[in-house]
Amino acid sequence: MAALVVLLLAAASWAWAGISRRRALSDLALRDDLTGQPNRRAVTRYAMAQFAQAQKQGTPLTLALIDIDHFKRVNDLRGHAGGDAVLRALAAASQAVLRTEDMLGRWGGEEWLLVLPRLQVDELPAVFARLRKQFALTPAEGIEGPHGVSFSMGGAEVGRDTPTLDALIAVCDARLYRAKTGGRDRLCHGDGAADDSAPTAGTATVVTD
Numbered sequence: 001m002a003a004l005v006v007l008l009l010a011a012a013s014w015a016w017a018g019i020s021r022r023r024a025l026s027d028l029a030l031r032d033d034l035t036g037q038p039n040r041r042a043v044t045r046y047a048m049a050q051f052a053q054a055q056k057q058g059t060p061l062t063l064a065l066i067d068i069d070h071f072k073r074v075n076d077l078r079g080h081a082g083g084d085a086v087l088r089a090l091a092a093a094s095q096a097v098l099r100t101e102d103m104l105g106r107w108g109g110e111e112w113l114l115v116l117p118r119l120q121v122d123e124l125p126a127v128f129a130r131l132r133k134q135f136a137l138t139p140a141e142g143i144e145g146p147h148g149v150s151f152s153m154g155g156a157e158v159g160r161d162t163p164t165l166d167a168l169i170a171v172c173d174a175r176l177y178r179a180k181t182g183g184r185d186r187l188c189h190g191d192g193a194a195d196d197s198a199p200t201a202g203t204a205t206v207v208t209d
């Protein structure tokens with residue numbers, strides 16, 4: 001009897017170790033090594049699920065592409081490790097200000113995809129302002145004082161003209177491009193021409209139309 005119990009316990013522990021190993025592997029496959037944020041695969045999956053839910057239930061969903069400004073210059077001035085630290089600072093800032101249902105995933109390089117379920121696009125300026133402020137306040141390891149790096153954002157909400165996730169991301173991408181060409185350190189979340197007024201110190205520009 002005792003032998004049977006030992007055998008059963010050993011089998012249970014072996015099975016549990018297998019489950020933990022698989023969980024760890026699946027977590028590795030969905031996390032960005034450098035920042036600990038969801039990687040492109042994970043954020044794409046989440047965006048697809050949220051997109052399907054928004055369409056089914058008619059609830060709002062807003063997406064935004066974020067790109068750190070002049071990142072090549074950051075690397076040139078601070079070294080690659082400094083650039084990495086700035087990426088981690090953005091991840092930390094997002095953890096501090098986003099809701100639990102929001103997801104900021106590393107889209108590639110210095111570009112990120114932000115998924116904001118049940119959020120309308122006219123609420124995006126407030127999210128942008130919070131994240132921008134928090135990022136500016138978040139220290140980047142190895143850089144003394146404020147890192148002084150900004151980011152640009154292009155956002156859009158699910159609507160009739162965005163029947164697929166790819167179409168929605170394409171609109172975000174076009175708006176991100178406008179934010180960059182309009183002077184960076186700004187959000188574009190409308191369809192109008194870029195506002196080319198330079199942001200004043202401490203105040204980012206929000207372009208709606």
Ligand SMILES: Nc1nc2c(ncn2[C@@H]2O[C@H](COP(=O)(O)OP(=O)(O)OP(=O)(O)O)[C@@H](O)[C@H]2O)c(=O)[nH]1
Nearest residue numbers: 067068069070071072073075080081083084109110
């Ligand atoms: N430190 C670091 N740098 C990276 C990483 N991934 C990409 N980069 C660098 O990011 C830089 C991106 O530069 P660009 O695409 O020219 O854009 P940018 O300098 O940010 O300019 P704008 O986007 O126009 O504001 C390149 O120098 C890449 O080498 C990374 O994981 N760590």
